[in-house]
Amino acid sequence: MTTRRGLARPDDIYQALMAAQSGLSPEDAERFRARLILILADRLGDDAAVAEAIAAARQDLRRATGA
Amino acid sequence: MTEGFHYRTYAYARSADQDRARPAHHPVVVAGGGLVGLTMAVDLVQRGVKVVVLDDGDQVSVGSRSICVAQRTLEIFNRLGVGARCRAKGVTWNTGKVFRGDRLLYAFDLQPEGGQRNPAFVNLQQYYVEIYLIERLAELDPAALRWRNRVEGVIAREDHVEIGIVTPEGGYRVTCDWLIAADGVRSTVRGALGLPFPGEAFDDRFLITDIVMKSAFPPERWFWFDPPFHAGRSALLHKQPDDVWRIDLQLGPEARREEELREDRIVARLRAMLGPEVAFSIAWSSLYTFQCRRLKHFRHGRVIFVGDAAHTVSPFGARGGNGGVQDADNLGWKLAAVLAGEAPEALLGSYDIERGQAADENILNSKRATDFIAPKMPAMALFREAVLDLATEHAFARAFVNSGRLSVAAAYTDSPLSTADTEPWNAGPAPGAPAPDSPVTIDGRQGWLHDLMHDGTTILCGSRAQSCDGHLSVRVVREGDDVEDATGLVARRYGLDSTVAYLVRPDGHVAARFRDPTHGAVTAALARLHGRAAA
Structure with missing residues (x-):
């Protein structure tokens, strides 16, 4: 997958992602991530890009764990 | 426990076929006198085809069953002479509301645009629709429908079908050129032919x-x-x-x-x-x-499957009954043309392709709704909860909420009968899509465009579209001449200007559209529509 646009402050974003989940139970963290995925998909606003992102994530998991 | 509707019994009557030494022969036999079989029979009889309908019972559908009659079905029923009765009796609705807990998540309007004869849906118990179709069929041919005639054996020959029938007075046999299997999800005909019915049960x-x-x-x-x-x-x-x-x-x-x-x-x-x-x-x-299943092919030689006998879906989306009625609508004109010798048998192959595509679409929508309503794995439940939670505050998430995607007319995008566009269009129904109805003025009186297109092949064209006349058995509806587009809705819905022409099939789907077509282009599109495309 080609990166569409680089983030200006990747460290800030990564930290914000972690901070949002800190102190959450594993179940609530999962709930948070489901919401985030849906919101991000909407913000992308491009069906093909979302489908590509889903495929890229799944492929990377397969490569890493064989799942 | 049961109250409300009173079910009458339809009398068995002995037919002359039962007293013959040799089996009587019919052009078309329809197995099953339910919603789809009756629609099929009325359509064919209206087209001048002699039909015998065999039903194993002596009543209409017990229970309300398929209650949501979609706009497209109402259009088809108009053509078959029962649309006005359905509209008059049915409960009109266009709005759906989705609740989560005791809170309204959102409401949707299935028909935001005015200038429509039919609402998005009327709700009407299946038994009423069947009664209207039975009465319509009796008007056209009082002897067409045979109650308590159970199909027991089917032998499909290369050029005809042999049918064994059991009645209260014993058995008899008939033969036919074409057998239409409209005998429901547990189709006897499908069983007799030994056809698998693959799919998924929930x-x-x-x-x-x-x-x-x-x-x-x-x-x-x-x-x-x-x-x-x-x-x-x-x-x-x-x-x-x-x-x-x-x-x-x-x-x-x-x-x-x-x-x-x-x-x-x-x-x-x-x-x-x-x-x-x-x-x-x-x-x-x-x-x-419920189950989502379909036959791999809907036509097997001289036996053609329609409705639940061919495909079955969950009720979410009202795609069972409405899908079956569209099957009959698609098949009727083709079978009539083949029987009249106006089209080659190959035309029937397009029924399998077009309605197969529609069945796939219905099954896809049905499965998606089912997975949302009854999540099968933890991830599905997790995301459903997230969608429903988000939907309260975030409008975008409502698009993911799936309580059933309600039936709309199928567009036959892969149809071999369609002539592909040769230029870009930014308005109007593409080849394969249904031609929309519109209010029009006919001889100074308010009417509907569909009433001018009924039953036969039609060309709808602008005032200066040349080369639309002089084609055999084609009705030309010319704006400004035959109809007046007083509201401008025809122009808008079709992108119709003075040089545009649409070739519309007998089932009301678009076969081709042109700007300033030549006579040859229209002739070629007509040949393709009737299954005679140059290879």
Whole structure:
């Protein structure tokens, strides 16, 4: 997958992602991530890009764990 | 327990076929006199085809069953002479509401645009629709429908079909050129031909019940996820004529039939939903699971499958009955043309392609709704919860909420009968899509465009579109000449200007569209439409 646009402050974003989940139970963290995925998909606003992102994530998991 | 509708019995009558030494021969036999078989028969008889309908029972559909009659079905029923009765009796609705718990998540309008003869839906018990079709068929051919004639054996030959029939007075045989199998999800004909019916069965059980209740609830489709009266499951409330209300309650995979169908149990569930004060009585109830299946092919030589005999879906989306009616609408004109020698048998191959595509679309939508309503794995449940939570505040998430994607007319995008566009169009129905109806003025009087297109092949064209005349058996509807587009809606819905022409099939789908076409281009599109495309 080609990166569409680089983030200006990747460290800030990564930290914000972690901070949002800190102190959450594993179940609530999962709930948070489901919401985030849906919101991000909407913000992308491009069906093909979302489908590509889903495929890229799944492929990377397969490569890493064989799942 | 049962109240409300009174089911009459239709009398068995001995036919002359039963006294013949050798089997009588008919051009078309329809197995099954339900919603789809009757639609098929009326369509064919209207086209001048002699039809015999065999039904194993002596009643119309028991229970309201397929209640949501979609706009496209109403258009087809108009053509078949029962549309006005359905509209008059049915409960018109365009609005759906989706609740989560006791809160309204959102409402949707299925018909935001005016200038329509038919609403997005009317709700009407299947037994009423069948009665209207039975009466219409009797008007056209009083002897067409044979009650208590059960198809027992089918032998499909290369150029005809042999059928064994059992009646209260014993058996007899007939032969036919074409057998239309409209005998439902447990099709005898499908069994007799040994055809597999592959697909998927779902575990979740649902309680469906019709109650008679005086209520001021609006005529809208109300769907709940996790309602307070039925925690953790889904529920549906929908109005029908005669103060009958459809209620559908998801019970989960563990529900037991013997227990759930006990009247006290059903009443307790309904009380929880409707409150302690409301007076109601139960007219019909049933416990169901559902399946999504289809035959690989709908045509097997001289046997052609329609409706649930060909494909079956879950009820979410009202795609079973409406899909079956569209099957009949698609097949009728083709079979009539083949029988009249106006088209080669190959035309029937397009029925399999077009309605196969529609069945796939219906099954896809049905499965998606089912997966949302009854999540099969933890990830599905997790995302569903996220979608429903988000939907309250975030409008975008409502698009993911799936309580059933309601039936709309199929567009035959891969049809071999369509002539592809040769130039870009930014308005109007593409080849394969249904040609929309519109209010028009005919001889100074308000009418509807579809009434001018009924039954035959039509060219709808602008005032200066040349080369549309002089084609055999084609009706030309010319704007400004035959009709006046007083509201401008025809121009808008079709992108119609003075040089545009649409070739519309007898089932009201677009076959081709042109700007300033040559005579040769129209002739070629007509040949393709009738299954005679140059290879």
